Amino acid sequence: MTLSGAFNVLRSSKFISWKSTGMFQQTLAGYIERTGKTLHTGKVSTVKLWPGFAGEGRYFDFRSNVIPASIDYATESPLCTTLCKDGYRISTVEHLLSALEAMGVDNCRIEIENSDPVGDGDHVEVPIFDGSASEWVKAIEQVGLKVATDECGNSYEKMAAHINKPIRIQKKGSFVAAFPSPKVSITCMIDFPQVEEMRKLGLIKGGGLENAIVCSASKGWLNPPLRFHDEPCRHKVLDLIGDLSLFARFGNQGIPVAHIVVFKGGHALHTDLARTLSINV
Numbered sequence: 001m002t003l004s005g006a007f008n009v010l011r012s013s014k015f016i017s018w019k020s021t022g023m024f025q026q027t028l029a030g031y032i033e034r035t036g037k038t039l040h041t042g043k044v045s046t047v048k049l050w051p052g053f054a055g056e057g058r059y060f061d062f063r064s065n066v067i068p069a070s071i072d073y074a075t076e077s078p079l080c081t082t083l084c085k086d087g088y089r090i091s092t093v094e095h096l097l098s099a100l101e102a103m104g105v106d107n108c109r110i111e112i113e114n115s116d117p118v119g120d121g122d123h124v125e126v127p128i129f130d131g132s133a134s135e136w137v138k139a140i141e142q143v144g145l146k147v148a149t150d151e152c153g154n155s156y157e158k159m160a161a162h163i164n165k166p167i168r169i170q171k172k173g174s175f176v177a178a179f180p181s182p183k184v185s186i187t188c189m190i191d192f193p194q195v196e197e198m199r200k201l202g203l204i205k206g207g208g209l210e211n212a213i214v215c216s217a218s219k220g221w222l223n224p225p226l227r228f229h230d231e232p233c234r235h236k237v238l239d240l241i242g243d244l245s246l247f248a249r250f251g252n253q254g255i256p257v258a259h260i261v262v263f264k265g266g267h268a269l270h271t272d273l274a275r276t277l278s279i280n281v
């Protein structure tokens, strides 16, 4: 086992201790390409996932611009998480990043491009598929994983941040908190935003029953059967993992080892926790 130079810059603090996961950093064993419609702009984009070198982490490649999947480049945007660097923006990154984080794809080059002739020059969105991460999970399962190596053929130990002290973030009647725990666990409580108000604001242009869970006040669920009775809550956990994956650095684990409790979670709240973690390392 070789420890890289990058590994040495992981510093423990009174809030966080970096510990080994007992595994090597991994990457994809093959190449993945998927094209699909996007949720917010309603346009079509193509994503190509390439195996990455150990220590590189996950990063987007949009028109030859590298945008690391890092909290340092996350910006506030309604209803999704957006990465922005040098004027180039990539939206709705959370489901793809959640699948990569949860499946253990620690290092990955994510090439993305607009497939729509009227696509914006400096903005692209990740396709939504059925609204969950299942398309990405199936694709990753198909190609499989392998131990990642750097350009010299060295593999790196995968580290994870353990929370030493409780961290709590509160926003307009919602909160997220991380408590010390020997393993990752998530407790999630939900509330629903107003879908019609989002449409009036010109958001979710590509949204429909095929990619969203829609609940009517008078008629209940409009697209049953749900895959799980608690699917809305599971979706919030999916979003949370995707947003916390932005805390990942140098191909190490993004989600902190903690018991995370979230009430009425949203992307701004999740990314605030990732930002708080990152300024405390």
Ligand SMILES: [Zn+2]
Residues within 6 Å of the ligand: 094, 095, 235, 238, 239
């Ligand atoms: Zn989501």
